[in-house]
Amino acid sequence: MVEQQYVFREVKSIIFGMLSPKMIKQMSSIKVVTPELYDKEGYPVDGGLMDIRMGVIDPAIKCKTCGSKLKECTGHFGHIELARPIMHIKYAPLILNILRSICNECTKPMVEASKLKNIITSIEEGDEETTTTGRTKRTKGLVDGMKSTTKCPHCNAKQEKITIEKPTTYFEGEKRLSPIEIRTRLEKISDDDIQLFGLNPEHARPEWMILTLLAIPPVTMRPSITLESGERSEDDLTHKLGDIVRINQRLFENINAGAPEIIVEDLWDLLQYHVTTFFDNAVPQLPPARHRSGQPLKTITERIKSKEGRIRHNLAGKRTNFSARTVISPDPMLEIYEVGVPLITAMKLTVPEKITEWNIKHVKEYVKNGPKEYPGANYIIRPDEKKKKITDETKEQLLEEIEPGYSVERHLLDGDIALFNRQPSLHRMSMMCHRVRVLPGKTLRLNPAVCAPYNADFDGDEMNLHIPQTEEARAEAEILMQVQTQLISPRYGLSIIGCNQDALSGNYLLTSQLEFSHKEASDILYNIGVDDFSRLPKKDIVTGKELISCLFEKDFNFTGKSRDGNEVIIKNGKLIKGILDKANLGEGSGLLLRMLIKKYGEDKTILTLGQLYRLGIEILLRKGFTIGLADTDLPQKAEEEISQILAQAQVDSKDFIKKFHEGTLEVLPGKTAMETLELRILELLNKARDNTGRVVAQNANQTSPSMVMVKSGARGNIINLAQMAACVGQQALSGGRIGKGYKNRTLSHFKENDLTPDARGFIKNNFKKGLAPAEFFFGAMTGRDSLMDTALRTPKSGYLYRRLANALQDLKVNYDHTVRDANNKIVQFKYGGDGVDVSKSEGGVINVDEIIKSTQ
Amino acid sequence: MPKVDPTKHILVPKHSKLSEAEQKKLFDKHNINFNDLPIILASDPAITHLKLVKGDVVKIDRDSPTAGKSEYFRGVQ
Numbered sequence: 001m002v003e004q005q006y007v008f009r010e011v012k013s014i015i016f017g018m019l020s021p022k023m024i025k026q027m028s029s030i031k032v033v034t035p036e037l038y039d040k041e042g043y044p045v046d047g048g049l050m051d052i053r054m055g056v057i058d059p060a061i062k063c064k065t066c067g068s069k070l071k072e073c074t075g076h077f078g079h080i081e082l083a084r085p086i087m088h089i090k091y092a093p094l095i096l097n098i099l100r101s102i103c104n105e106c107t108k109p110m111v112e113a114s115k116l117k118n119i120i121t122s123i124e125e126g127d128e129e130t131t132t133t134g135r136t137k138r139t140k141g142l143v144d145g146m147k148s149t150t151k152c153p154h155c156n157a158k159q160e161k162i163t164i165e166k167p168t169t170y171f172e173g174e175k176r177l178s179p180i181e182i183r184t185r186l187e188k189i190s191d192d193d194i195q196l197f198g199l200n201p202e203h204a205r206p207e208w209m210i211l212t213l214l215a216i217p218p219v220t221m222r223p224s225i226t227l228e229s230g231e232r233s234e235d236d237l238t239h240k241l242g243d244i245v246r247i248n249q250r251l252f253e254n255i256n257a258g259a260p261e262i263i264v265e266d267l268w269d270l271l272q273y274h275v276t277t278f279f280d281n282a283v284p285q286l287p288p289a290r291h292r293s294g295q296p297l298k299t300i301t302e303r304i305k306s307k308e309g310r311i312r313h314n315l316a317g318k319r320t321n322f323s324a325r326t327v328i329s330p331d332p333m334l335e336i337y338e339v340g341v342p343l344i345t346a347m348k349l350t351v352p353e354k355i356t357e358w359n360i361k362h363v364k365e366y367v368k369n370g371p372k373e374y375p376g377a378n379y380i381i382r383p384d385e386k387k388k389k390i391t392d393e394t395k396e397q398l399l400e401e402i403e404p405g406y407s408v409e410r411h412l413l414d415g416d417i418a419l420f421n422r423q424p425s426l427h428r429m430s431m432m433c434h435r436v437r438v439l440p441g442k443t444l445r446l447n448p449a450v451c452a453p454y455n456a457d458f459d460g461d462e463m464n465l466h467i468p469q470t471e472e473a474r475a476e477a478e479i480l481m482q483v484q485t486q487l488i489s490p491r492y493g494l495s496i497i498g499c500n501q502d503a504l505s506g507n508y509l510l511t512s513q514l515e516f517s518h519k520e521a522s523d524i525l526y527n528i529g530v531d532d533f534s535r536l537p538k539k540d541i542v543t544g545k546e547l548i549s550c551l552f553e554k555d556f557n558f559t560g561k562s563r564d565g566n567e568v569i570i571k572n573g574k575l576i577k578g579i580l581d582k583a584n585l586g587e588g589s590g591l592l593l594r595m596l597i598k599k600y601g602e603d604k605t606i607l608t609l610g611q612l613y614r615l616g617i618e619i620l621l622r623k624g625f626t627i628g629l630a631d632t633d634l635p636q637k638a639e640e641e642i643s644q645i646l647a648q649a650q651v652d653s654k655d656f657i658k659k660f661h662e663g664t665l666e667v668l669p670g671k672t673a674m675e676t677l678e679l680r681i682l683e684l685l686n687k688a689r690d691n692t693g694r695v696v697a698q699n700a701n702q703t704s705p706s707m708v709m710v711k712s713g714a715r716g717n718i719i720n721l722a723q724m725a726a727c728v729g730q731q732a733l734s735g736g737r738i739g740k741g742y743k744n745r746t747l748s749h750f751k752e753n754d755l756t757p758d759a760r761g762f763i764k765n766n767f768k769k770g771l772a773p774a775e776f777f778f779g780a781m782t783g784r785d786s787l788m789d790t791a792l793r794t795p796k797s798g799y800l801y802r803r804l805a806n807a808l809q810d811l812k813v814n815y816d817h818t819v820r821d822a823n824n825k826i827v828q829f830k831y832g833g834d835g836v837d838v839s840k841s842e843g844g845v846i847n848v849d850e851i852i853k854s855t856q
Numbered sequence: 857m858p859k860v861d862p863t864k865h866i867l868v869p870k871h872s873k874l875s876e877a878e879q880k881k882l883f884d885k886h887n888i889n890f891n892d893l894p895i896i897l898a899s900d901p902a903i904t905h906l907k908l909v910k911g912d913v914v915k916i917d918r919d920s921p922t923a924g925k926s927e928y929f930r931g932v933q
């Protein structure tokens with residue numbers, strides 16, 4: 001192999017320009033003259049579109065231009081000589097602008113000669129506005145001025161308006177301008193004048209926008225594929241180029257034969273169509289060129305543009321090896337920073353391990369196990385980076401061969417580093433670094449405490465796993481992305497990982513009422529991964545508060561509030577007052593976790609958090625926890641109170657309706673009587689529903705599991721409970737009561753213009769009792785509406801986010817605390833107005849008093 | 857219609873002109889020039905009463921729930 005030569009050069013600037021006909025000829029290796037591709041033997045025709053001077057796609061043939069083989073030769077351009085000039089679709093708007101700005105007679109830009117000099121020098125030198133945006137703005141203003149001029153300031157010729165008939169036909173008044181005429185006009189513009197349009201004449205003369213030569217892209221960027229049947233299938237671009245060459249030839253022949261101008265012009269227009277669709281096959285005014293099967297051809301613009309285009313698909317979005325994707329499932333027995341990897345995946349994903357004198361012995365064990373036995377290895381890598389697969393046949397020989405300097409791609413082991421990711425990756429916490437735990441089963445496992453940052457649940461969600469392959473990548477992942485480092489959300493400065501669901505219910509029960517024998521308490525501690533029982537009080541009965549205190553350090557002090565507003569006090573590592581619920585243990589709320597992180601660091605906190613989580617679940621496991629219909633039972637008195645409230649609401653709303661019909665309803669300012677009535681009734685009914693909710697909250701069994709879930713913040717709220725026990729309430733469509741779907745009524749079993757609650761979507765029954773048919777239908781209506789709403793909103797907000805992220809992606813905080821964009825322009829003078837790094841704050845604020853207190 | 861003075865509005869923070877010296881101090885502090893500043897139009901209702909011209913710099917004193925007061929600067933266009 002030839003030693004590779006690297007040339008290092010700094011890119012100073014980039015110039016964008018157009019290809020001049022001269023340039024096209026220079027870089028062309030062949031003039032294409034025939035639309036034929038291959039001869040009878042299947043060999044590329046000389047002067048055809050697959051000519052081997054434009055590069056090769058057949059491994060057996062060498063390139064005629066550079067002599068290299070396939071993959072070494074990147075291909076060479078060819079060219080076609082067009083019989084008549086052709087407009088370039090992508091320059092159509094610029095051509096129009098220039099044509100309108102120059103005089104139709106003398107082709108001079110229509111600004112006064114005295115001003116002209118000034119403008120040109122000011123553009124050349126550029127005053128303060130040397131940035132491209134500034135220049136674009138200036139030229140745009142200038143062109144707008146020239147376009148509206150009706151009389152040439154140089155030759156006084158009156159200007160006929162230039163119009164465009166999209167895509168590529170231009171008119172001067174009624175007269176059609178042929179590309180030849182346009183080209184002559186553009187040619188006449190002097191190099192100095194052309195700078196008015198922001199063009200640099202060295203790299204972009206305006207007449208180059210009208211093609212006389214067409215560059216043919218190399219064969220290598222439009223390879224043909226051989227189907228299984230042995231048939232050859234050509235690339236879309238080759239198809240299009242074939243059309244162009246064919247029509248171009250016919251045009252040549254007709255012109256030479258002196259054919260009538262109509263025929264020539266028809267062919268000319270056809271050639272124009274083919275060249276236009278060659279550049280862009282999605283021009284709105286043109287029918288797209290199609291395959292015989294009817295699907296549109298993918299030409300140059302379609303290759304680059306949009307999500308499936310070169311940029312977003314191939315450059316911005318690459319594919320990786322050493323990655324896995326499957327369904328996820330929960331496993332609270334994993335530590336929060338771990339990820340459970342199925343054994344079969346662990347035997348496919350590998351880590352390259354460098355062999356040294358110190359590890360050769362156990363690495364040889366991996367090789368001995370081979371790819372089929374865990375923990376084994378799949379490949380060895382020789383010092384020259386050649387890979388060799390380990391099989392039963394090669395195993396013996398490879399074992400002999402390996403020595404320090406070799407690498408072995410061994411199976412994943414516990415403790416290996418992996419990146420874990422769930423789409424949509426809207427967050428930096430959507431991709432975190434976990435430690436591998438190889439487990440039986442076929443799903444990726446994660447601790448349910450990290451569901452929040454990934455926004456994952458287990459209704460079939462899938463997640464991706466990546467194994468970094470180099471030491472640098474692993475170090476980077478560990479330092480920047482490990483779960484521990486992501487604990488505090490940069491959005492609100494609180495722990496984004498915390499207890500949820502059962503863990504909250506369990507810890508709520510534990511800290512509010514439970515007691516255990518000393519023996520059982522130690523058993524629980526052991527089961528959640530604590531083996532130091534010295535913190536457990538030495539008495540026969542241990543309370544829940546004492547049990548949970550074993551997880552805190554001895555010097556931990558904390559005062560806070562629980563969800564119901566009562567005080568929570570932890571003193572010297574002992575929970576002496578209060579109940580631990582979502583306000584303190586949950587993600588994104590409460591300062592308990594934040595204080596743990598601050599005092600003991602992330603590594604310690606994440607272990608404690610795992611123990612807290614398992615403790616909650618262990619409690620439920622031992623005590624049993626299940627919700628039932630009886631949870632919604634209310635005492636007789638409460639039932640009566642509820643029906644009383646609902647009956648009163650009926651009466652009150654009838655009263656409103658009566659007043660409305662009599663015209664005595666007091667109309668709210670800015671509203672019609674009807675609107676006022678609707679508003680009043682809605683208000684009334686919502687109040688009634690809330691009142692029933694209050695009755696439920698007061699009278700329901702406070703110790704029922706449903707209530708425990710509500711109070712701890714694990715799941716559900718009092719409204720859900722009230723809907724089951726008392727009254728579902730008013731169904732609302734777009735902010736109001738359900739409107740008419742039939743003639744003057746909601747459903748056909750109500751009277752027309754019935755304004756009573758029942759007829760307009762009020763569900764007075766509860767879920768336990770069951771809904772009346774009409775009520776059920778109203779519920780289905782709002783249900784469908786909200787379903788539609790989410791289905792429509794998700795892609796909208798996704799696109800909004802994409803635009804926002806793209807617009808903000810290169811803003812950064814500088815050393816002087818200013819936020820600047822890529823041009824070093826200032827966006828904020830102090831990051832966020834206050835200079836606070838939220839991830840280092842407590843809930844977004846820096847508590848100065850606390851800091852002062854802690855230093856005293 | 858009564859004329860509204862936007863500078864009296866509760867949501868409009870105080871805008872004031874920066875003196876030459878203050879301008880230079882600001883530019884030196886951040887090592888920037890006029891074009892690196894965020895912009896404000898001379899015709900902006902919040903500063904029309906200051907009668908500013910292109911090239912002036914406006915200081916905006918904003919209330920902030922976290923920082924108390926925060927300063928912002930804009931170059932007049």
Ligand SMILES: [Mg+2]
Pocket residue numbers: 456457458459460461
């Ligand atoms: Mg899901």
Ligand SMILES: [Zn+2]
Pocket residue numbers: 054055056063064065066067068073074075076
């Ligand atoms: Zn070549």
Ligand SMILES: [Zn+2]
Pocket residue numbers: 103104105106107108152153154155156157
């Ligand atoms: Zn003229």
